[in-house]
Amino acid sequence: MIRSRVSCWPLALLVFAMARPGGLAAQFNDPPAPAAYALQGVTVVQADGSTLAGVTLVVRGDRIEAMGAEVQVPADAKLLEGDTLYVYPGIFDAHGEADYEFPEIEVDRSGIASWNPPRQVQSFMPHRRVVDYLTATGDDLAGQRKAGVVAAAIHPEGRLMPGRGTVLVFRADADTPGGLVAQPELGPLMTFQAAAGVYPSVLFSVIAFYRQMFEDAGHQAAHVRAFNRDPASLPPPIWDADMEIVRSLMGGSTPAFFAVDFGRDIQRVLKLAAEYDFRPIIVGGEEAWKVADELVAADVPVLVSLDFPEPERWEPRNDNGDEEEELDAAPLREKQRIEDIYSNAGRLAAAGVRFALTSGGGKADILEGARKAIEYGLSEQDALNALTATPASLFDLDYLARVRARGPATFVVTDAPIFDEEMEIRYVFVEGAMEKGREAGAAGEEPAVDMTGTWDVDIDAEGQSIAAKMTVTQEGAGFEGTMTTPFGEAEVRDGLVSGNDVSFTVVFAVGGESMEVEMTGTVEGDRGSGSGESPDGSFTWTAKRTGGPGEEN
Secondary structure (H helix, E strand, O other), X not given: OXXXXXXXXXXXXXXXXXXXXXXXXXXXXXXXXXXXEEEEEEEEEOOOOOEEEEEEEEEEOOEEEEEEOOOOOOOOEEEEOOOOOEEEEOEEEOOOOOOEOOOOOOOOHHHOOOOOOOHHHHOEOOOOEHHHHEOOXXXXXXXXXXXOEXXXXXXXXXXXXXXXXXXXEOOOOOOOHHHHEEXXXXXXXXXXXXXXXXXXXXXXXXXXXXXXXHHHHXXXXXXXXXXXXXXXXXXXOOOOHHHHHHHHHOOOOXXXXXXXXXXXXXXXXXXXXXXXXXXXXXXXXXXXXXXXXXXXXXXXXXXXXXXXXXXXXXXXXXXXXXXOOOOOHHHHHHHHHHHHHHOHHHHHHHHOOOEEEEOOOOOOOHHHHHHHHHHOOOOHHHHHHHHOHHHHHHOOOHHHHOOOOOOEOOEEEEOOOOOOOOOOEEEEEEOOEEEEOOOOOOOOOOEOOOOOEEEEEEEEEOOEEEEEEEXXXXXXXXXXXXXXXXXXXXXEEEEEEEEOEEEEEEEEEEOOEEEEEEEEEEEEOOEEEEEEXXXXXXXXXXXXXXXXXXXXX
16 A cells, blocks of 8 residues: 655644634744754764664754664654664755856957967956855755755856866755855856967967966965065055955965866876966866876865766667677777776775766766776765865865764755665755655656646545545656645645655634645556555545546546
């Protein structure tokens, strides 16, 4: 039998509230969070791979109030499922995605000398900050939280030096972009991507441009020092926002995030960094394995992108393990190139390079990519570390990678070890705010039924029959709407369809408070049924579509 739960409120109260005139309000707000949450009998896995089984974990406010085998569940806590669940630090995407909008640069190129263009045409704007143009809020990042991502570094896109990034903690209650910000500014992003149609337009000139940039910044710094010693001997220095950022790189106090993939380009970065004494962090690094020893010697980390190329000529062997046919030259070359990219992280780990795994700016499913890297030689322990502790350390947010009593309640809860193919994220906590993760159908079967329409619903609770009418609209695999009873209206939310299986939450407003009822079942055509349980008993439901697809009457 398919089961569901009545959360927080006993079933008898549900029946009483629904039968009481005026008991249900017609306006709905998000139900208030419980005073505390509890997970009982879970296995806690730390970033270093250490595990502790049979743990009870209590979250109150934004903190983990208590955690241990002997911890008791507080009377005011909402008990979530436990036993077979796993608790991990949340994923920190060191090259992630969040919405921001740099202003359009409108320049009349007809009057620009290609050898002496303005900086905005070159895309040399290291003073520009993503945080100043951030538009994302907590709601916009819900999809990433459901995938286990709790924080990310957001780097600007563009040629040459397009600006500086920011670090966000994906707080669900952030109503403004500022509510997400953990670090407002990072070091600038640098690339070897030449300017469009103006100097520097080729790799050779880009390197020359960077050398001149560092030389100019050094001269400016010398001018400032000399003027401060003897203001009468020199004209006052002119403040240059871009050069100030370049100066901050020299000496290594601020890292430069250098987006390069090829081994030869990484060597160019290392040479430039040694020449001008700046501290690079490689972003992307597809061929970092080729120069692993040099990266170790220079102590340069890599933000490894999991945005793997799609094979075009090579067809990987199928899931049955059938042997591949002998490949022609072109597919064989592609196979070798792509498998080298898959094995990049494993080779870096073996060589001792410090690295994080990233979505490549939101382009990849980070857990799917990590599983591919594991398939090609990366250990699960190194993968977990590269998704949690290493990025948290690189951005001075180490607390995000620890699950401990009295620490911030930021973690993910899964129903299996995190790298298992069938693993599902059940809950995500960010600073104490709980959300459900990817439900069973989120990555499962395509919907076999469209729930859109109006349904007559009969609820049988301990012999008492309650008639309701539910009207919902489905988009993709999700649906939402309202449920009307003879005594009031409730909100239907978080509806999900996987094959013929459905799940949804009904939110009732009772006496100024909210009550959630989670319902699951199956739907065939225009008829559905399901069942549920509460501490005080069980209930069943049946439904018949009376309007919408099929329009049965």
